[in-house]
Amino acid sequence: MERIIVGFDGSQGAAAALGWALGQARLHHADLLVWTVLPEQTAAATENAVVLDDLRRTVRDITHSAAEMRVTRGHPAAELAAACTDTDLLVLGSRGRSPLTGLLLGSVSRGCLHQAPCPVTIVPDRPRPARPYGRVIVALDGSPSSRLAVRLAAEEAALRGAELHAVHAVYWDPLGAELLAPDAGDLVAWGERLLAGELAELQVQARPVVVPGHPAEALTRLGAQADLLVMGRRGRSRLTGILLGSTSDYCAQHALCPVMVAPAT
Template structure:
């Protein structure tokens, strides 16, 4: 059985004054309904008046009116699809990315679109999503358009490193697959040869043709405890000699969700997104969840 102990905080979705926002909000609403929590809809408007302007108060009021106008039709769309779901509007004056990162401290999930335009914010496309995924203290779901699969067909993919399996990433992926009644595909890719031992001329390397089988055996060993505990979940594996990001993007075709960890093994936590996660965010074919490490590991 999957361990479903997790934060019951709100699902927070950031919205912009642009087309395509209803899809993002409805996906966030689906996640909130599935988790049995509330949906908080955040719109941030950066004030345009110069510092010290006497029009600052009026400008702030105008931004608030615009934000309420943006949120109201989206909340109505949520109520039509999820009539029992509580929706909380959250109007912010200031940086959109900072507002979402601040709210991640108490949220169970942050949801953002892959790209944003208009008033949220006046920054290059995709920059808010990248900032939030990098600095959030809770998992971040980046919603992007995907081709619809057949009704009832679901598949969750999680990227792992057999040499550094991250329990918090696996636990999130297990919960996501169990909640959807979907199989979980555990994917590992590597172009790095492994040391076999020491020979007369130095370290010996595992041959390229042997690497996938060695990694697959190790992955199966790592997955043993999860298979025993989640005996009702279909856990599959895919191990290939390939660039990890390339293999994950390929695995994301027709997938419901792709789950990755937020950081590589550089130790620069909260400062940069792992290279694989960053590349996947830009090129995956399905929505991506970036899972940060627990606070205790920061």
């Protein structure tokens, strides 16, 4: 990661994202760039100037002048996605309403998750424990996007000195037409074989974890005791057919830890 770009609009969620991004930039020895997007239809110029002055003061207070700040105009999700390259990391808050644009931040983060060419991290604005858990979780399902997520997660775990857990959630959604449905033991065994094969092929050392349940619910639950949850943006579970894009959207909005989503490959 050469640059850490933070979408910043003065909301509580954006402040949490900026604080996390500052630590991420130090881990990666990357440049930190704070990006503010003014709406196309804005208030009076004097009112905008006051708001921007407040934003700049907040950025200085959080980063101690360790970040460059840029201001552009347009739709926040489109502008932020266009500002990124594949060597960047885009960081956003998960919730709240921007005092600058009035937009619900959930809509901006979802737009960036689907448009940005680089990994996107969504940071919750909930309080985090003073001491890290020492655990990075990565969702692995065999899709190309999840394999990229594993490489990202392995790097993040190494930088943090954390243990890497590779998680696969097994879930069967019966359609009513199956002649024979797998039992819980069959599902777990299938998941264990998938994890073992994927980790061996990727040559990544991680603790394999197979959990029963819907992927979105299982990953969100495990993320409650992790420093970071990493997952792919796109993919389809070989076992259930669940579209993993919906899973990443859910986790980004509901997980208690930061969620890093790898781009589609």
